Amino acid sequence: MNDTEQLIKEALGRLAERTPHPGPTLNALRRKRKRQRNNIFLIATAGMAAVVTLIFAGVIASDRYTPPNANDAAAALVQDNGKSVAFKYAPHWLPSGFVESLRATNVSPTRVWGPAGATPYSNPSLVIRALGGMPDTHGWESANVRGLEAWVQVRGDAATVVWKAQDVLEVTMSGASDAREVALRVAESVRADAKITHEPPFKLEGRYAELVRGTAPDRWHSSLGRNSISVQVATDRPELPAPNEALTVRGKQGVRNGNTVAVQDGGLWISATSSAWSDELIELVNKVEIAGGPDTGWIGKGL
Amino acid sequence: MTPSFDDFVAAQVTPLLRYATVLTCDPHLAQDVVQEVLLRAQQKWDRIGSVDLPNAYVKRMVTNEYLSWRRRRAAKDVALCMTTLESVTPPVGDKTHHYDEREAMLQRIAKLPRKQRAAVVLRYYENYEDSEIAQMLGCAEGTVRSHISRALATLRLDHTPEPAGVGLRIGEGLS
Known part of the structure; x- marks a missing residue:
């Protein structure tokens, strides 16, 4: 590989580091799916209403016509990279029953809360991030957080508050009719807290896991992206539909399934997956270093 | 066993966004492309979820979406900013x-x-x-x-x- 090709690889790797956080994509996807379901429901309902109308209009009932009940028709339509990452800030108020389900450190230090057992970012959810700089708040509503100038943006049942404390902080509440009020109340409760640190459960070639999610301290999943390869350590066995091919990895019997290699080691499943198979996947799994006593006590905990 | 669409999204959304970001050189466009693709994938999940490598299939959808997206927006350059x-x-x-x-x-x-x-x-x-x-x-x-x-x-x-x-x-x- 020549210098230009090496530079291309490095440039693309650098671009990959700027991958946006999945939260907005997942939220938008959720909103669109909901809208789609509603549309299907409305079309079905309208279709039913049309059939009912036709029936009562006399196409089928003809001489046995009786006027439709207006209330019935209306009712039918009205339904509806560091070992220890300092988060530096912590909320002191959360919606009732919310527990922490995700911590990410790849781009902006991020923490996610939601109802116990819920998938991170599923509605309702609360996300707090420390941003690297002030986002474009053009068109946002002006607000106030602990005497500091803040900006609020409401989109449907989601609201985002951004303000500049020592760092730029962002609170997003999704899936609540009073999202604006909740987001502002959480923002008001955020305080600097040097004790809130996070120790990723594994490292690979000097880089630490960039995301950990789970529902309990003993049920979690962590991952690290390395170019197009995703390396994962989890308490649960990854999805490996048969047939699987046996191979040796980390000195143990592991499995290869398509472009995924996985092995159970010390009670944890270590795996690497990519869009194309290469022996590098085995090498990477071999190189994964598990932290002794992973810091997962925060998973499933509220305040 | 076919993975559920939600499990697939939870595991693959970040790799897909990473690939789309590199492909489009534009994180906003990457988000749009991945959203569109996942929305369509969800509608056809019975079929996509049963192929050998759903993630490879969806990645190809992302590539095609990017190429067609660019064609649809040919009048406007969306290159890296x-x-x-x-x-x-x-x-x-x-x-x-x-x-x-x-x-x-x-x-x-x-x-x-x-x-x-x-x-x-x-x-x-x-x-x-x-x-x-x-x-x-x-x-x-x-x-x-x-x-x-x-x-x-x-x-x-x-x-x-x-x-x-x-x-x-x-x-x-x-x-």
Whole structure:
């Protein structure tokens, strides 16, 4: 590989580091799916209403016509990279029953809360991030957080508050009719807290896991992206539909399934997956270093 | 066992976004492309979820969506804008002297014609073979080699290494 090709690889790797956080994509996807379901429901309902109308209009009932009940028709339509990452800030108020389900450190230090057992970012959810700089708040509503100038943006049942404390902080509440009020109340409760640190459960070639999610301290999943390869350590066995091919990895019997290699080691499943198979996947799994006593006590905990 | 669509999304959304970001050179567009693709994938999940490698299938959908998206928006260039990138995801500090060269290279990659750029990403980011790239882009292997050869010629032509610290400033000279 020549210098230009090496530079291309490095440039693309650098671009990959700027991958946006999945939260907005997942939220938008959720909103669109909901809208789609509603549309299907409305079309079905309208279709039913049309059939009912036709029936009562006399196409089928003809001489046995009786006027439709207006209330019935209306009712039918009205339904509806560091070992220890300092988060530096912590909320002191959360919606009732919310527990922490995700911590990410790849781009902006991020923490996610939601109802116990819920998938991170599923509605309702609360996300707090420390941003690297002030986002474009053009068109946002002006607000106030602990005497500091803040900006609020409401989109449907989601609201985002951004303000500049020592760092730029962002609170997003999704899936609540009073999202604006909740987001502002959480923002008001955020305080600097040097004790809130996070120790990723594994490292690979000097880089630490960039995301950990789970529902309990003993049920979690962590991952690290390395170019197009995703390396994962989890308490649960990854999805490996048969047939699987046996191979040796980390000195143990592991499995290869398509472009995924996985092995159970010390009670944890270590795996690497990519869009194309290469022996590098085995090498990477071999190189994964598990932290002794992973810091997962925060998973499933509220305040 | 077919994975549920929600499990698939939870596991694959970040790799898909990462691939789309590299492919589009635009995090906003990457988000839009991945959203559209996942929405369509969900509608056909019974079929997609039962193929051998659903993630490879969906990745191909992302590639096609990007290529067609570009065609739909042909009148408007959506190539890399560093200010857009910085606003979405501020770069991690990098003190190596390669920084400016890499940024300048990124700008040149962003200006490549779409199929050349896709071929370059698949070759140098995804480490695909010619045959795999051809399958992904729906063209002949010879065409793939031609795309990559032309892209390399362009990138090499523009590649004049600068001394450390004298590179382009972020955002300069970009559309």
